[in-house]
Amino acid sequence: xxxxxxxxxxxxxxxxxxxxxxxxxxxxxxxxxxxxxxxxxxxxxxxxxxxxxxxxxxxxxxxxxxxxxxxxxxxxxxxxxxxxxxxxxxxxxxxxxxxxxxxxxxxxxxxxxxxxxxxxxxxxxxxxxxxxxxxxxxxxxxxxxxxxxxxxxxxxxxxxxxxxxxxxxxxxxxxxxxxxxxxxxxxxxxxxxxxxxxxxxxxxxxxxxxxxxxxxxxxxxxxxxxxxxxxxxxxxxxxxxxxx
Amino acid sequence: xxxxxxxxxxxxxxxxxxxxxxxxxxxxxxxxxxxxxxxxxxxxxxxxxxxxxxxxxxxxxxxxxxxxxxxxxxxxxxxxxxxxxxxxxxxxxxxxxxxxxxxxxxxxxxxxxxxxxxxxxxxxxxxxxxxxxxxxxxxxxxxxxxxxxxxxxxxxxxxxxxxxxxxxxxxxxxxxxxxxxxxxxxxxxxxxxxxxxxxxxxxxxxxxxxxxxxxxxxxxxxxxxxxxxxxxxxxxxxxxxxxxxxxxxxxxxxxxxxxxxxxxxxxxxxxxxxxxxxxxxxxxxxxxxxxxxxxxxxxxxxxxxxxxxxxxxxxxxxxxxxxxxxxxxxxxxxxxxxxxxxxxxxxxxxxxxxxxxxxxxxxxxxxxxxxxxxxxxxxxxxxxxxxxxxxxxxxxxxxxxxxxxxxxxxxxxxxxxxxxxxxxxxxxxxxxxxxxxxxxxxxxxxxxxxxxxxxxxxxxxxxxxxxxxxxxxxxxxxxxxxxxxxxxxxxxxxxxxxxxxxxxxxxxxxxxxxxxxxxx
Numbered sequence: 001x002x003x004x005x006x007x008x009x010x011x012x013x014x015x016x017x018x019x020x021x022x023x024x025x026x027x028x029x030x031x032x033x034x035x036x037x038x039x040x041x042x043x044x045x046x047x048x049x050x051x052x053x054x055x056x057x058x059x060x061x062x063x064x065x066x067x068x069x070x071x072x073x074x075x076x077x078x079x080x081x082x083x084x085x086x087x088x089x090x091x092x093x094x095x096x097x098x099x100x101x102x103x104x105x106x107x108x109x110x111x112x113x114x115x116x117x118x119x120x121x122x123x124x125x126x127x128x129x130x131x132x133x134x135x136x137x138x139x140x141x142x143x144x145x146x147x148x149x150x151x152x153x154x155x156x157x158x159x160x161x162x163x164x165x166x167x168x169x170x171x172x173x174x175x176x177x178x179x180x181x182x183x184x185x186x187x188x189x190x191x192x193x194x195x196x197x198x199x200x201x202x203x204x205x206x207x208x209x210x211x212x213x214x215x216x217x218x219x220x221x222x223x224x225x226x227x228x229x230x231x232x233x234x235x236x237x238x239x240x241x242x243x244x
Numbered sequence: 245x246x247x248x249x250x251x252x253x254x255x256x257x258x259x260x261x262x263x264x265x266x267x268x269x270x271x272x273x274x275x276x277x278x279x280x281x282x283x284x285x286x287x288x289x290x291x292x293x294x295x296x297x298x299x300x301x302x303x304x305x306x307x308x309x310x311x312x313x314x315x316x317x318x319x320x321x322x323x324x325x326x327x328x329x330x331x332x333x334x335x336x337x338x339x340x341x342x343x344x345x346x347x348x349x350x351x352x353x354x355x356x357x358x359x360x361x362x363x364x365x366x367x368x369x370x371x372x373x374x375x376x377x378x379x380x381x382x383x384x385x386x387x388x389x390x391x392x393x394x395x396x397x398x399x400x401x402x403x404x405x406x407x408x409x410x411x412x413x414x415x416x417x418x419x420x421x422x423x424x425x426x427x428x429x430x431x432x433x434x435x436x437x438x439x440x441x442x443x444x445x446x447x448x449x450x451x452x453x454x455x456x457x458x459x460x461x462x463x464x465x466x467x468x469x470x471x472x473x474x475x476x477x478x479x480x481x482x483x484x485x486x487x488x489x490x491x492x493x494x495x496x497x498x499x500x501x502x503x504x505x506x507x508x509x510x511x512x513x514x515x516x517x518x519x520x521x522x523x524x525x526x527x528x529x530x531x532x533x534x535x536x537x538x539x540x541x542x543x544x545x546x547x548x549x550x551x552x553x554x555x556x557x558x559x560x561x562x563x564x565x566x567x568x569x570x571x572x573x574x575x576x577x578x579x580x581x582x583x584x585x586x587x588x589x590x591x592x593x594x595x596x597x598x599x600x601x602x603x604x605x606x607x608x609x610x611x612x613x614x615x616x617x618x619x620x621x622x623x624x625x626x627x628x629x630x631x632x633x634x635x636x637x638x639x640x641x642x643x644x645x646x647x648x649x650x651x652x653x654x655x656x657x658x659x660x661x662x663x664x665x666x667x668x669x670x671x672x673x674x675x676x677x678x679x680x681x682x683x684x685x686x687x688x689x690x691x692x693x694x695x696x697x698x699x700x701x702x703x704x705x706x707x708x709x710x711x712x713x714x715x716x717x718x719x720x721x722x723x724x725x726x727x728x729x730x731x732x733x734x735x736x737x738x739x740x741x742x743x744x745x746x747x748x749x750x751x752x753x754x755x756x757x758x759x760x761x762x763x764x
Contacts, residue, residue, distance in 0.1 A: 052627045075630040082628075089622035093564040094557065097544055103545050105553025106629035111546035117542055131542045134564065151626075 005067030007189035013061035023213035036204035044213035085151035088147035092136030097118035107154035141172035298383035320486030334414035335438030395491025405503030464679035485588035554639035600669030602722035606677035677718035687760035717748025
């Protein structure tokens with residue numbers, strides 16, 4: 001039963017600050033799917049992802065990660081998930097190897113599986129030659145790649161990324177995109193937010209558009225195209241959010 | 245005010261406005277703003293009350309006439325002490341001006357002349373250094389002027405002049421350090437020098453003690469020094485600041501002019517060096533740590549549980565931050581005078597050693613707990629992980645307390661060997677104060693970034709009061725318990741003292757728990 005549960009199931013999610021940030025949001029993201037959550041600034045994307053990652057308590061609603069209720073079993077829900085914010089969660093005075101060791105310790109990954117995976121990730125993301133440098137001297141792209149390696153060290157089923165490509169150069173951006181596609185190809189799930197609509201257009205299997213904390217449109221690119229009669233995702237997005 | 249945009253006065257106006265907004269209209273919360281306004285009101289009332297006290301003081305001692313030579317020497321000694329403290333503060337402020345960027349990138353990228361920027365920033369250092377002295381001493385000048393003794397107004401040029409001299413010297417020294425040692429090392433070295441300047445006064449104050457090997461009378465030695473003027477002629481220019489402080493108008497004017505000249509010369513000669521220093525300082529955070537191992541030789545150590553992983557991470561972060569280490573360890577410097585007193589004539593006073601160790605551990609425990617528990621660089625990483633928060637918190641507590649106890653382990657063993665009962669009591673107070681200090685920080689401390697370590701108490705007044713009360717309680721206990729244990733029948737006064745100290749030592753953590761931050 002648990003195997004059939006969606007990667008992420010969100011129902012009736014609400015969060016209010018000075019005004020409602022998330023207002024009755026429902027999401028259902030299947031396993032092995034790359035889902036792009038789009039929306040204008042202040043639409044509630046980051047708030048939604050932070051609630052899913054367990055960093056923010058919702059006012060109402062339910063979140064289940066791979067069938068595990070986040071409110072009832074937070075550790076269980078978090079075990080199969082990784083969250084990567086737009087500002088990488090790193091320690092400037094740690095080296096990449098030490099950072100990966102620490103993250104593996106947090107997720108309780110055993111050494112036998114963590115070590116080869118760490119070597120593989122460092123190699124793949126071109127970080128091996130910087131393995132003995134403190135991360136405080138890294139460029140934005142290197143930091144983002146290391147944070148991604150940290151997110152993947154425990155082989156999460158669900159990977160949640162908030163603006164993962166912001167500030168990356170073409171090479172780093174390609175590496176990150178390849179890694180995300182590879183994660184999905186291996187049966188993992190990716191949920192990402194981005195302002196670069198071409199990325200969502202090229203990578204995402206399904207797209208959700210959120211505005212004022214509510215999901216205003218959802219579907220594959222073809223489904224959205226049919227619903228809006230627009231040709232590009234940019235046109236669809238502007239039309240749906242009333243910015244056209 | 246219609247000031248020419250880009251001028252030093254225009255920039256000064258902007259800085260003052262920003263200072264006022266930051267002070268009174270902080271974005272933190274409504275409660276914080278209300279607190280700021282209340283504190284502002286309290287200080288205003290206190291300042292007015294100081295005027296009342298100053299009125300009585302000036303009425304009694306404010307009569308004119310030339311000051312006797314002994315008073316001039318005493319005033320000079322007080323000014324030397326004040327200058328050392330001012331230099332200490334000015335060095336700290338100079339480092340902040342260079343390294344805490346704020347809006348510096350915006351200013352430097354604008355066509356504003358570097359001379360204007362430097363003038364205003366150096367002026368801010370002068371104002372910051374002089375502020376506390378003016379707060380307490382300006383009421384004397386005002387009362388003196390109102391009571392017909394205008395010579396008291398000399399306090400203004402004297403204090404501002406000394407602050408300008410200290411700020412100029414500190415800025416020149418900081419810029420010279422940047423040139424000689426590079427920006428990275430300057431930050432640490434300047435802070436150490438600043439603390440040394442402050443501690444130098446304590447060490448100087450112990451010179452008469454060190455000079456006396458027998459049972460000489462300390463006050464007699466001081467009187468002899470004052471009587472002879474330390475061999476310097478009464479009309480020497482050395483005594484000029486002392487005379488200025490006592491209201492000699494010519495001396496005050498000369499001191500003020502000398503300070504103004506030093507300020508102007510510092511600006512004129514080093515404003516370009518200041519701009520260069522800022523550029524170098526800006527590059528510090530972008531420098532990568534050097535690779536000590538050849539590429540390819542990646543060594544990984546994953547065989548650790550959560551507690552080990554957290555402790556190792558915390559210790560690595562601290563050990564690789566020399567600036568933080570220097571800031572923490574500089575607290576130890578101020579305990580040097582205790583050692584001077586305690587080990588004078590080789591006669592170690594075991595109760596005082598226990599007290600010193602207890603105070604040291606309380607202070608260090610509090611600092612370490614704040615760094616490890618509240619200055620977490622990646623709190624979201626910990627919170628988004630499945631790691632048990634209680635295990636993480638306990639591991640962090642162990643990471644904070646462990647080094648403190650390890651540091652005092654040897655002195656405690658020495659103390660126990662010399663005086664077993666006192667050693668055991670000191671071990672009790674050391675453990676108690678370290679744990680209590682850490683818990684108070686956990687319960688009432690405000691999270692912040694490691695860079696704000698030295699300003700952590702400013703943001704958390706209530707917590708700071710708990711910490712000080714707790715430290716004093718344990719310090720008093722560490723001093724009184726050995727005496728109580730040594731008495732066959734301790735007096736009621738001694739027992740009352742122990743009870744009062746114990747209630748502070750145990751009551752403060754209890755109060756901290758009652759008023760704890762709910763997110764803790």
